[in-house]
Amino acid sequence: QQQVKQSPQSLIVQKGGISIINCAYENTAFDYFPWYQQFPGKGPALLIAIRPDVSEKKEGRFTISFNKSAKQFSLHIMDSQPGDSATYFCAASMNYGGSQGNLIFGKGTKLSVKP
């Protein structure tokens, strides 16, 4: 069974702190690792993504760290703000086969940033 395991399930961080969400995968054929952000009442939206040829990708306050040997990747939110309060999903996909491009999602992390 292809799986992406995400932790923690919920996270409370003070404003200005660092939020860290972790994901681990099993299938070494995965070659695309996005993070999606979902606000209440909305559909998820792509936040940031990485491919395994790099170990880190940064976009503003959001960074993905990728460890290919450990089969793990994580999302770091620097200087967390109350507006970052949302549910975050990691995901993975492979670029071949009958399910080419289909994303396998983690179970999500509900982040609350306290003022």
Added chain:
Amino acid sequence: DADVTQTPRNRITKTGKRIMLECSQTKGHDRMYWYRQDPGLGLRLIYYSFDVKDINKGEISDGYSVSRQAQAKFSLSLESAIPNQTALYFCATSDFSRGRTGELFFGEGSRLTVL
């Protein structure tokens, strides 16, 4: 107007009733998906369609059926709804026809309650 539109946004129905959730998109994408979201379980793939003539089962297709009426329209049916199908349902699209990354674009969801 939203690029991916789901109707209805909310629906309450009774056990045994037939329900159809509809999705239309104006993005011109070739791929369309139906996901189910349950608290603590993340996003699980029900069905996906790579084009009008290509429909595939996802992780949790039992009890559901789909129809791809046109490139822009993808509907999900519950032939005989049961209470454990109470969930938030999302339609999503992606563009793989031109070698894109497969980013998913989600609708705003359809909340279904089966009594």
